[in-house]
Amino acid sequence: MTVIAKTDARYVDIGQSRLEYQWFADSAAAETIVLLHEGLGSVSMWKDFPERLAFSTGRQVLAYSRHGYGRSARLETKREPDYMHHEGRVVLPALLDALGVCSPTLLGHSDGASIALIFAGLYPDRPARLILEAPHVFVEPVTTESIARAREVYETTDLSRKLGRYHDDVDSTFWGWNDIWLDPRFLAWNIEDMLPPVKCPVLMIQGRQDEYGTLAQLDTIASKVGTSHTVLIDECGHSPHRDQPEQTLDAINRFLGTGAPE
Numbered sequence: 001m002t003v004i005a006k007t008d009a010r011y012v013d014i015g016q017s018r019l020e021y022q023w024f025a026d027s028a029a030a031e032t033i034v035l036l037h038e039g040l041g042s043v044s045m046w047k048d049f050p051e052r053l054a055f056s057t058g059r060q061v062l063a064y065s066r067h068g069y070g071r072s073a074r075l076e077t078k079r080e081p082d083y084m085h086h087e088g089r090v091v092l093p094a095l096l097d098a099l100g101v102c103s104p105t106l107l108g109h110s111d112g113a114s115i116a117l118i119f120a121g122l123y124p125d126r127p128a129r130l131i132l133e134a135p136h137v138f139v140e141p142v143t144t145e146s147i148a149r150a151r152e153v154y155e156t157t158d159l160s161r162k163l164g165r166y167h168d169d170v171d172s173t174f175w176g177w178n179d180i181w182l183d184p185r186f187l188a189w190n191i192e193d194m195l196p197p198v199k200c201p202v203l204m205i206q207g208r209q210d211e212y213g214t215l216a217q218l219d220t221i222a223s224k225v226g227t228s229h230t231v232l233i234d235e236c237g238h239s240p241h242r243d244q245p246e247q248t249l250d251a252i253n254r255f256l257g258t259g260a261p262e
Contacts, residue, residue, distance in 0.1 A: 004054045004055050005024075007023045008022070009021070010022065014095055019091075020072045021063065021065070021095075022043050023061070026054050030060075032105070033062070034064075034096070035049075035050060035112070036109065036112025037109060039181070040174065040177055041065075041110075042166045043064060043070050044166045046063055049245065053249065056252070056253060057252065059256075062099065064095060068172060068176050070166060070168070075172045078179060078180070081180065084115050085118055085191075087115045088119040088122060088194075093119065093123060104126075105127070106130050108132055109134060110133065110135070111136070111177075113130075113133055113134065113136070116130050117130065117137065117191060120194075120197075121191070121196075124199040127200050129203070131202075132205070132221070134207070135213075135221060137191050137221060140217070142211070143181070143212050151178050160174065195221060195225050198226065202229070203252070203255040204221060204230045205231045205252075206230070206231075206233070207236030208234050209235065210236075213238070215232075231247075231251040233247050
């Protein structure tokens with residue numbers, strides 16, 4: 001079995017936040033894929049996917065935990081509806097600059113995919129490509145309904161113990177995500193205006209059984225960006241890299257190699 005070199009967790013100060021990050025690299029890697037995690041994700045929540053991605057693609061992979069996640073600085077205040085705009089406009093570019101990452105491929109999942117789109121819309125010359133797993137560009141009823149169910153599960157089961165393996169302050173992490181998505185002000189959240197400036201190729205991957213979003217999200221993105229390709233995966237929910245990792249990696253490799261899935 002090939003072993004991918006990886007660093008121990010490292011930390012970088014971006015603004016007032018201390019962020020956790022980790023490198024996973026093929027020995028000959030020259031290009032970088034940056035992972036942007038979901039609303040309850042972190043570096044460790046990706047599990048073995050970064051190593052598998054680095055080995056499969058021959059790229060080096062950078063994963064980091066946003067403020068309030070993983071081993072990064074604890075969230076001290078409630079999130080505001082524009083929190084993803086702040087991540088794409090301020091935090092991500094500063095992180096890439098601090099770590100010397102140029103022209104990355106951004107691979108974002110859920111919230112991370114939305115942040116990738118905001119970044120690419122604001123800074124269209126910076127990303128080489130976008131790979132979006134289950135992206136959101138507006139709020140759908142199915143999304144808020146599933147997030148409300150997640151609240152019930154968190155309050156009535158051992159979900160907090162399970163998530164606590166991946167976050168230093170699991171309550172702050174969970175409620176920071178859940179509260180803002182269920183805030184009535186967040187119903188107006190929409191990033192469709194970020195899409196027309198996106199210049200790089202875009203790959204969208206979504207499970208057909210995604211419980212957090214419909215194909216209307218992908219259709220909207222495809223109608224507003226220049227070059228996009230869609231891969232739908234059967235027997236797959238909101239997390240293609242966890243539910244169907246081989247099909248997800250295959251779609252990514254085809255996209256990186258040819259610019260489009262077969």
